[in-house]
Amino acid sequence: MSGLIGKKIGMTSVFSVEGKNIPCTVIEAGPCVVTQIKTVEKDGYSAVQIAYDEKKEKHTSNSLLGHFKKAGTTPKRKLAEFKSFERELNLGDVITVDVFEDDDWVDVTGISKGKGFQGVVKRHGFGGVGGQTHGQHNRLRAPGSLGASSYPSRVFKGKRLAGRTGGDQVKVLNLKVLKKLPESNLILVKGSIPGAKGSYLLIEN
Numbered sequence: 338m339s340g341l342i343g344k345k346i347g348m349t350s351v352f353s354v355e356g357k358n359i360p361c362t363v364i365e366a367g368p369c370v371v372t373q374i375k376t377v378e379k380d381g382y383s384a385v386q387i388a389y390d391e392k393k394e395k396h397t398s399n400s401l402l403g404h405f406k407k408a409g410t411t412p413k414r415k416l417a418e419f420k421s422f423e424r425e426l427n428l429g430d431v432i433t434v435d436v437f438e439d440d441d442w443v444d445v446t447g448i449s450k451g452k453g454f455q456g457v458v459k460r461h462g463f464g465g466v467g468g469q470t471h472g473q474h475n476r477l478r479a480p481g482s483l484g485a486s487s488y489p490s491r492v493f494k495g496k497r498l499a500g501r502t503g504g505d506q507v508k509v510l511n512l513k514v515l516k517k518l519p520e521s522n523l524i525l526v527k528g529s530i531p532g533a534k535g536s537y538l539l540i541e542n
Contacts, residue, residue: 339436340419340541341366342389343524345447345532351515351525361515361525364445366437366540368522371430372408372416384420387432388413389537415537434522437542441514446539447532451504456480461497507531 343366350360373386390413397412405412409429457463457480465477483492509530516525
C-alpha cells in the first residue's frame with residue numbers, strides 16, 4: 338500500500354471509450370517529500386511521514402524548521418503518515434503521482450464542508466410534515482416528539498437533533514483513477530470527494 342497527500346482542484350467530466358460522460362474530481366497529487374522514517378525499534382511502529390505544499394519559513398516554528406532541514410527540504414504545510422510503501426524510501430525522497438496508474442482503485446480521506454448549525458431536515462434528512470393538518474401551522478421542519486413526558490422526563494443520548502453539521506473527516510473507499518497527468522501532477526478520480534476546493538486530501542491505494 339502507498340499513498341500521497343493531495344489537494345482538491347475541482348470537478349469536471351470525461352468521456353469513456355463507450356461514449357459515457359463520467360463525472361470526476363481533479364486532484365493535485367504531490368509531489369511529496371519524505372520527512373521521517375518511523376521504525377518499530379525507535380517509535381514503536383513503522384510508518385513513512387511525508388510532507389506537501391510549500392510554506393514560508395517565517396510562518397514555520399523553529400522545531401519544524403529543524404525537522405525539515407534534517408530531511409533536506411523546504412518547509413511544508415501538510416504532514417501525514419502512511420503505514421507502508423511498496424518500495425524502500427529514504428529521507429528527502431520525492432514521491433510523485435507516478436505511484437498511481439490508470440484504472441487503480443484508491444481510498445480518499447478529506448474534511449467535509451462545514452455547514453454550521455443546521456436543523457434536523459438538513460442534518461439528518463428528516464422528512465418534515467407533508468401537509469398543514471393537525472395544527473401544524475409553521476412547524477413543517479421541526480423534529481417532532483422527543484420522547485415520553487412523564488418517564489424518563491429527559492431526552493435520551495444519541496437522539497438525532499439539530500446541531501453543528503459538516504467539518505468532519507470522511508473517507509471514501511474504492512474510487513477509480515480514470516486518468517493520470519504526470520506533467521501536471523494531476524489525477525482524475527471517478528465521482529465526488531468530500532471537502533471544498535483547495536482542501537487537503539489523503540490518497541491511498
